[in-house]
Amino acid sequence: MRLALQGAALGHAESLMSGAYAPLTGFMSRADAFAVAANGTLADGTPWPAPVTLAGDTGDTADAGDQVELSDPEGAPVALLTVTEHWDGFLAGPLTPLRPVSYGAFLSLRRTPAEVALPAGSIAVLADRPLLTDDLLSLDTSEASRLLVMVPAIDGQEALVRAVRAGVAELTGPAELVVIPLPDPTLAEVVARNYGAARLIRLRRTETVVTAEKLLAAGARIPAEIASAAVAEQLRQVHPPKDRRGLVIFFTGLSGSGKSTVARGVVDRLHERGGRTVTMLDGDVVRRMLSQGLTFSRADRDLNIRRIGFVAAEVARHGGIAVCAPIAPYAATRAEVRAMVTGAGGELLLIHVSTPLEVCEARDRKGLYAKARAGLIPEFTGISDPYEAPTDANLTLDTSTMSEQAAITAVLTLLDSHSQ
Ligand SMILES: Nc1ncnc2c1ncn2[C@@H]1O[C@H](COP(=O)(O)OS(=O)(=O)O)[C@@H](OP(=O)(O)O)[C@H]1O
Numbered sequence: 001m002r003l004a005l006q007g008a009a010l011g012h013a014e015s016l017m018s019g020a021y022a023p024l025t026g027f028m029s030r031a032d033a034f035a036v037a038a039n040g041t042l043a044d045g046t047p048w049p050a051p052v053t054l055a056g057d058t059g060d061t062a063d064a065g066d067q068v069e070l071s072d073p074e075g076a077p078v079a080l081l082t083v084t085e086h087w088d089g090f091l092a093g094p095l096t097p098l099r100p101v102s103y104g105a106f107l108s109l110r111r112t113p114a115e116v117a118l119p120a121g122s123i124a125v126l127a128d129r130p131l132l133t134d135d136l137l138s139l140d141t142s143e144a145s146r147l148l149v150m151v152p153a154i155d156g157q158e159a160l161v162r163a164v165r166a167g168v169a170e171l172t173g174p175a176e177l178v179v180i181p182l183p184d185p186t187l188a189e190v191v192a193r194n195y196g197a198a199r200l201i202r203l204r205r206t207e208t209v210v211t212a213e214k215l216l217a218a219g220a221r222i223p224a225e226i227a228s229a230a231v232a233e234q235l236r237q238v239h240p241p242k243d244r245r246g247l248v249i250f251f252t253g254l255s256g257s258g259k260s261t262v263a264r265g266v267v268d269r270l271h272e273r274g275g276r277t278v279t280m281l282d283g284d285v286v287r288r289m290l291s292q293g294l295t296f297s298r299a300d301r302d303l304n305i306r307r308i309g310f311v312a313a314e315v316a317r318h319g320g321i322a323v324c325a326p327i328a329p330y331a332a333t334r335a336e337v338r339a340m341v342t343g344a345g346g347e348l349l350l351i352h353v354s355t356p357l358e359v360c361e362a363r364d365r366k367g368l369y370a371k372a373r374a375g376l377i378p379e380f381t382g383i384s385d386p387y388e389a390p391t392d393a394n395l396t397l398d399t400s401t402m403s404e405q406a407a408i409t410a411v412l413t414l415l416d417s418h419s420q
Pocket residue numbers: 254255256260283284287296300301302304305325326327328329366368377378379380381385
């Protein structure tokens with residue numbers, strides 16, 4: 001059996017095999033996971049802050065004694081999981097490394113505790129943001145024999161790594177830079193201890209950080225008191241000015257609510273303005289090009305929306321605007337898309353086109369509602385299938401009470417307020 005890992009699961013697997021999670025050597029059993037939730041310890045009483053679990057969707061049923069080959073997202077095998085328990089959809093068991101992880105940037109910085117071999121008395125800092133001038137001053141005066149700078153990076157955090165590396169180059173004391181897969185920041189103390197650090201420093205969100213973010217968002221110059229020229233140059237890539245950040249405009253609503261009409265109008269206006277790349281991912285077009293063959297079952301709808309989310313997040317990663325207009329009836333799946341987009345450094349604006357069902361049905365542009373009422377189309381959203389109205393929409397538009405132009409203008413106004 002095989003299982004391709006990505007994101008948090010791959011990060012956990014790497015840390016389990018590198019010794020960064022010692023004494024844990026495998027994905028947690030039910031007893032361990034429940035003890036963590038109830039007492040903050042493993043089942044044997046060892047303090048442990050967070051679950052390290054593997055959702056086991058292998059397509060087959062893996063049972064105790066089975067071996068599952070875990071691979072990276074490109075399919076290269078990384079570990080063999082000897083299953084000790086299959087509980088509530090999770091696979092537990094120890095990992096045997098197959099091949100060193102060969103996936104991702106900065107491989108040379110992804111060193112294990114044994115490779116770093118930190119001397120006694122060292123301290124660690126969790127560099128989950130770039131090191132500003134203040135940070136460098138305070139870290140440099142530390143009496144640690146060596147400073148371990150740990151950059152948490154699972155997916156596409158290269159700009160953060162580059163920015164931290166620029167800061168570390170300015171430290172005068174001895175420092176080691178490592179890139180660690182850290183899916184859950186509460187595990188940072190465990191990881192630091194396993195690297196041999198006597199304690200962990202967490203960076204705070206100081207006034208200087210807030211000021212730096214404001215200057216960066218506005219595209220303004222960063223003074224040396226805030227960050228050195230080299231760090232500032234990298235910072236500009238971590239935090240591009242707002243008007244150049246990846247953006248996903250995600251419309252959701254019933255069939256016939258007006259998603260495509262308003263989305264197309266927004267795209268046209270953005271093209272007229274120029275200056276940004278705009279990618280339209282319309283529901284119908286996606287169904288034809290990316291998701292042909294998928295049904296309207298919950299599982300297939302979720303898959304369809306995840307595919308849209310993946311493409312939109314890639315567009316955002318490269319600083320573009322993606323405009324999506326599927327029904328996307330499920331809140332949990334929309335939340336996944338939001339997470340994918342923010343994980344790619346972009347922002348998602350959720351637009352709920354809330355036109356009432358009666359109006360959509362009266363419009364019945366494609367004659368589908370009539371067919372759905374006649375029972376000819378099963379699982380039709382709003383008729384015989386659910387639509388979970390968002391509670392986290394950035395904008396709600398009811399096209400039964402506003403004109404097409406007013407709806408388009410409302411979206412553009414929201415966009416402009418987010419780009420400043
Ligand atoms: N059973 C059922 N339920 C809902 N919609 C249906 C169904 N069967 C076909 N259609 C047509 O497919 C379009 C919706 O596809 P989406 O990909 O946006 O749906 S979903 O987000 O995956 O739920 C939707 O297009 P829009 O009208 O543009 O929303 C419909 O025309």
